[in-house]
Amino acid sequence: MNKKNRFRDSALRLSGISRLSKHGHRVKPGELPGIEHIAAALTAPEAGSVAISYIDYSASHIETGDITNLDAFLDKPLPSWAAVRWINVSNMHPYVINQFRQHFEFHTLTAEDVLHVTQRPRVENFDDHLFVVLRMLKLVQHDAEGVATDSLLDTEQVSIFLYDKVLITFQEKPGDVWQPIRERLQTEGMRIRKNGPGYLLYAMLDAVVDHCFPVLEHYGDLLEDLEIITLENPSPDVLRRIHCVKRELALLRRIVWPMRELVDHVYREEEGRINESTRPYLRDVYEHTIQIVEIIESYREIASGLTDLYMSAVSNRMNEIMKVLTIMSSVFIPLTFIAGVYGMNFKFMPELSLRWGYPVVWGMFVVLTLGMVLFFKRKGWIDRR
Amino acid sequence: MNKKNRFRDSALRLSGISRLSKHGHRVKPGELPGIEHIAAALTAPEAGSVAISYIDYSASHIETGDITNLDAFLDKPLPSWAAVRWINVSNMHPYVINQFRQHFEFHTLTAEDVLHVTQRPRVENFDDHLFVVLRMLKLVQHDAEGVATDSLLDTEQVSIFLYDKVLITFQEKPGDVWQPIRERLQTEGMRIRKNGPGYLLYAMLDAVVDHCFPVLEHYGDLLEDLEIITLENPSPDVLRRIHCVKRELALLRRIVWPMRELVDHVYREEEGRINESTRPYLRDVYEHTIQIVEIIESYREIASGLTDLYMSAVSNRMNEIMKVLTIMSSVFIPLTFIAGVYGMNFKFMPELSLRWGYPVVWGMFVVLTLGMVLFFKRKGWIDRR
């Protein structure tokens, strides 16, 4: 992969976040708001191309399954034994989102936000539901040397609707960080089985926030490596890597920063969708988001310091080079001059006929060389290298 | 175009925004406030020089037209079937603005702000109308290479008056980003046809804010290109371009930043000019303004990082140059000295008569050269280039 592509394919691309959604369909600014008008929202997707699954559970029962006929599923009432239903949509399709919108009667702009996967993380409070949109980070590769490659983060937008008994999640693409939650749901007696959809929402937020720590740890390792390399061998490539880390930390902060506010909003939710017993759990998540933001800030400062460190390492290296040149030139240029003098062809140059002329000149060479070496040693240019 | 002009003709000129309006007439500081006293406000403009059009519409009817006799048009009452009238003035003339001021009785200072096209974006609340002034951005050219030219943005001030049933827009110059709105208005059944002028105002704000995204995308691409060029070929021209991007982002932020507050003010408007059903739409626009501001901030940080990257690329290049000089000098200066020694004309130089003198000296040349090359290789000055 060439340099151009390396930048272009980074998961935290500059323009990638600002760019109009590829999955979405808002091609031109100024188009109609909402989702109904989109052509793709009128045609059902190919069978199997959108994976939808559900988990119904209560303290004593659990039932899981895949949904093939969505309309039929949504029309059936929730089983009476079920305390909570979690419906998970693993990838995007306007038609499917629109089906949910029609059934659960959420706003067409909210449906659009689900589809346009460049939302800023936030919470929106509606009469009968809470809408949460956030970005899920996952560290996908971390090579053996502890040195990161350019594309290390897999991020995707996740939209969550919290209703009285139902929680719906829309993911940008398959795969998520919630497998441990699914396993806990399967185990009877677990706290998550005894609580409502608010606790399930907490568990999801907790998993998403927890997955930021390995990412941070990765950047911490990376910064330590870069620190050492900068001091030992400041090649131009190091600077490119420092620059990448700075850029990625800046974008990472833009992703994580609103999550702090998001968790705080869920924590302070007042409509009774979050039980009192769930609040301490959300406070715990909130503490983690503060910690993450503080760590990112520290890393950004340290990365800035690395740029200075690099610049002065380069300057020091230049000093080294110049010292060598200056010492070589200062030692040999005078000697060459003297040799040149006695290479002149004047008829009357009495020294040339002297028996000891040649050895004396060699003596001068040695004395001058020693003198220059002493001079540079005293200046500290030779020993201290 | 020479460098001077390149800076001077940029749409985001330094002094261009601060400079007293060219379209306006406030030549000297300290002159009379208001619009009535301006000479040009007393003389009607040449026929056809100011294009004014109107659209009257309701859920079921729509009528559009150009206005040639403004006073006559304003004196006629709004047709009874019309729910909303939108009057659009495509360019500036004090006389025309004053005609509107007299009919709609807005403040003379507000009329002045319409004329002086360097207003800071903001909302002002009056007894019977809302006054919104903002800056419309439009990306006008984007060459094939994805590399921006100096003048890429077309910006103009737009002033909007929102009355009970009437919405008036004054543009600085012809052309706008509202063509999709005009098309939607022509389609019966569209949400915009069923709503009042508040929704029309939303649609206008939405179109203006949406047009910021291609601009951001453009700067994102530009930064990525500059990143790659900086690393590969840091010519002095790159720095000029980085500097231009920084300068334009600074000025762009000054344009966009107050729009966030503007949209929030319209969203929180309490006089009933904005329907409850329109508020979620404005909240959506508000989210976009936050996102835009955050993206601009990220870009500014990255552009700053590019300056550092450039500076150290230049330093690295200097190191390269100095290494070549030092290696060449350090290898040949001692050899030249030796050659000089045996070019001396001393009578008694026993080496000169030796049969193997000359080959031995050549041997010395080779050994010294190899020694120096080895020395520089060990220092890492040769291989690692």
Add this chain to the structure above:
Amino acid sequence: MNKKNRFRDSALRLSGISRLSKHGHRVKPGELPGIEHIAAALTAPEAGSVAISYIDYSASHIETGDITNLDAFLDKPLPSWAAVRWINVSNMHPYVINQFRQHFEFHTLTAEDVLHVTQRPRVENFDDHLFVVLRMLKLVQHDAEGVATDSLLDTEQVSIFLYDKVLITFQEKPGDVWQPIRERLQTEGMRIRKNGPGYLLYAMLDAVVDHCFPVLEHYGDLLEDLEIITLENPSPDVLRRIHCVKRELALLRRIVWPMRELVDHVYREEEGRINESTRPYLRDVYEHTIQIVEIIESYREIASGLTDLYMSAVSNRMNEIMKVLTIMSSVFIPLTFIAGVYGMNFKFMPELSLRWGYPVVWGMFVVLTLGMVLFFKRKGWIDRR
């Protein structure tokens, strides 16, 4: 003028603002507060040395004049036809200030602030009057080239007392920006003639704030010039000028920044000294102060960027110099070595006797030179200059 003086005589001197007033008399820290104790406050100034004038006006009448006997003037009651009296003191004298203090009964510390012309702009609210102190800027010279000289701003402190029917202004030195106001006052039917002293205060603030725009425009032009010069011909003098602009913008901000708050305080004044119909005018001035502050901030950022631009222009120039040196040295040093070899005086140097030796050596010279030139061309050191 030498460099030292150039800095020392700048209107925006570093220490000039902090320095204890020259016009004032507070020589030693810790002296008595207030004005009565000052020796100069006890002795009347030389006749004519302090110019005081008045304008009495109402919608239908106006009378202007100079005041020679202040005490007598102050003892006479305001003519019954006069709605507003404006007394203007054109320069400072403790005795005169004290006369006003005794008649209008303002606080001795306020009198002191009038005299000590280094006040921070602000408003103070008293029982029967409003005290406004601000700094008036005036662009005094702007040479033909659009390049500023070091001393371009004339600033002076202005203190304003707003009573029920009387407005008193104290200026630091003769000359002000209020001539257009005086002219408008002479014209019957003008809005200013029909309004009270609150509107007169507005007109004064408006004129002062409006005069900031040509100053800003001047700095905008200056920055654009410096930008071009920096890119084309970065002489050390450019940096001095950039530094001066930065310094002056920093000090300018310190002058303008509190004016924003000052205008806001007058706008929100609650004692009824400002008519409701005057408030929109003050809001207009307030908008301008925000705009000025934002422009100054942008200029400061751009000036900072210019420093970086300069530094790298200098580095680029160094690269140019080093390339020339390296190319010259690398081409000729090896050639000189070869020439030196065949200048050696060994008896047995078979090449020397060869018929084609000399031309072959010249061939080597040419080949080596071409090789080095090719090498440097491939490195991009020759063509791209």
Add this chain to the structure above:
Amino acid sequence: MNKKNRFRDSALRLSGISRLSKHGHRVKPGELPGIEHIAAALTAPEAGSVAISYIDYSASHIETGDITNLDAFLDKPLPSWAAVRWINVSNMHPYVINQFRQHFEFHTLTAEDVLHVTQRPRVENFDDHLFVVLRMLKLVQHDAEGVATDSLLDTEQVSIFLYDKVLITFQEKPGDVWQPIRERLQTEGMRIRKNGPGYLLYAMLDAVVDHCFPVLEHYGDLLEDLEIITLENPSPDVLRRIHCVKRELALLRRIVWPMRELVDHVYREEEGRINESTRPYLRDVYEHTIQIVEIIESYREIASGLTDLYMSAVSNRMNEIMKVLTIMSSVFIPLTFIAGVYGMNFKFMPELSLRWGYPVVWGMFVVLTLGMVLFFKRKGWIDRR
């Protein structure tokens, strides 16, 4: 220790704070919240591996001891004479924390925070207790020269539970800064003996905050040393040390900054757990935390200044080197040229036969050398070194 290890073993490691706890057991993100599920919480630790001690005291009595059977100890009621009981756990074990959690009924997430020793310092208010978690700093080594080594700080997390009559402290590892408190407790008549557990909490916070001052003093000394070294002998190692100080100050601030808020929260506690007579003591601690934060900020600014100082010291040194090279080259290169001229072998070179040719050339050498030396002296390159 090599450079890599030097960074890696620093007490204020970059990733060390963000890294998931080594003492804790939360291996994978997304695991169960709380402490009960941890395997280690189900198995009692080896006897003696966790040191627990208690001090029961009142104004007149005191009893101290080590706890071997924790469950038995907790089941026994507090002696009636005892006003306060302090239980101190010197190191971490999930089983022990769980025993306390079951007896004192604190939240399972709080128990988890005790175990996961990377908490951000903070206070949490519960119905019947206050939970305080903070980081204890201790300066462990400070060599004779006053120059710090890389690992100088010993930090550990301390968790404190304040109940009505009982105060429990959990430490990350053995050793603390509270020995003086234990000694004071042994002395009858001391204020601490007459007050409740709130005063004991104050004494603990005071000791922790007081121990920040020697740490700050250490960094102050370090910065002064680095300042002097930078000016006298700016070796590359200095920069590494400046960078380390900056990095450590950044991380130190992240530790200390939330302690300010923590102390303020305890000071403003409203449940009556802190006596009115104890509040002035907490206000005193609060003042110290503000002072510490301000000192850290100053140090960070000064450390930033040191980087600039270093960079320009390096540039100055480069200037020195280049001056030597330029002077040597400029003096001898022309001389060598002249010598070369008279080393040419042209048949017709009349100067060569002149009697005074050789001495005249030597005269030229001397004159040229003196001329160059004079030229460089006038440029200030020779004397001012």
Add this chain to the structure above:
Amino acid sequence: MNKKNRFRDSALRLSGISRLSKHGHRVKPGELPGIEHIAAALTAPEAGSVAISYIDYSASHIETGDITNLDAFLDKPLPSWAAVRWINVSNMHPYVINQFRQHFEFHTLTAEDVLHVTQRPRVENFDDHLFVVLRMLKLVQHDAEGVATDSLLDTEQVSIFLYDKVLITFQEKPGDVWQPIRERLQTEGMRIRKNGPGYLLYAMLDAVVDHCFPVLEHYGDLLEDLEIITLENPSPDVLRRIHCVKRELALLRRIVWPMRELVDHVYREEEGRINESTRPYLRDVYEHTIQIVEIIESYREIASGLTDLYMSAVSNRMNEIMKVLTIMSSVFIPLTFIAGVYGMNFKFMPELSLRWGYPVVWGMFVVLTLGMVLFFKRKGWIDRR
């Protein structure tokens, strides 16, 4: 004084403010809070070693004296004619502070703050008194050249207790800025004689704040000098001095910044200890503290700009040096090569026998030299120096 000492003896030392008090006795962190326990508080100081004086005054009477027997003095009631008593303690002793504490019943921690002379300036409100602690600045030397030496500020902590009729001041060391107040007190009819201890407190704060202006003026002069020197003769010593100014301004700000809040707190004091007629005086002092803070901020920005100015001056100087080297080398190296060519000893070198060979070579020398000089002139390297 060597460099080390120069830093070490600065009045605004880095560690000097953070360091545990030398006058105080809190040797180890974690020791007992308060003052009674200190050994020195139990032993009376040597007679005469602590100078205590008092001034009793009312509008009509005044009595001053030195206190030798403190306990006896405190036991005597205040004379009935006295409206205010000011007791001034000129230097620190724990025993004396403890005597006051016992008599005036202030808190033991407040007594400790009096003793530990590194307090952050602040106000504390107690039931029957106000406690003010601040830092008094005094410019002690300012040499004839207007160039500051390293130790120019004399600072000391001053603690003030304001009771109903009594004001007590504790100074760190003899000498203060309040001599003008003492003189005013001696003059009957002065405002200070007619007012209570609140006005006396105002006069003290005013004197302390006023003494900041000469300090600022000194730094303003210093910055202007450094500006000129940096542009004219950027020796390494200049940078050290810029760095010192930056450091001192940072520390100065830390001293002055809390004084603003302090004066505001006294101004807003609500217990009636400050008369309504005194408040305008405190507002005046408050304005000065704002102005001082703003001036310090400006100076800090300017000092930062000076570092950039210095760095580029150094770079420019490097360019100068390199130009000389490059010109000398580029002119003479080719000439030397040509001379070397004709110094070769080939048998067949036809040019050598030519009659005009030697003059033609000299012609080449001249032409080449002129060519190079022209080349460099066109590059602007020669003339523009």
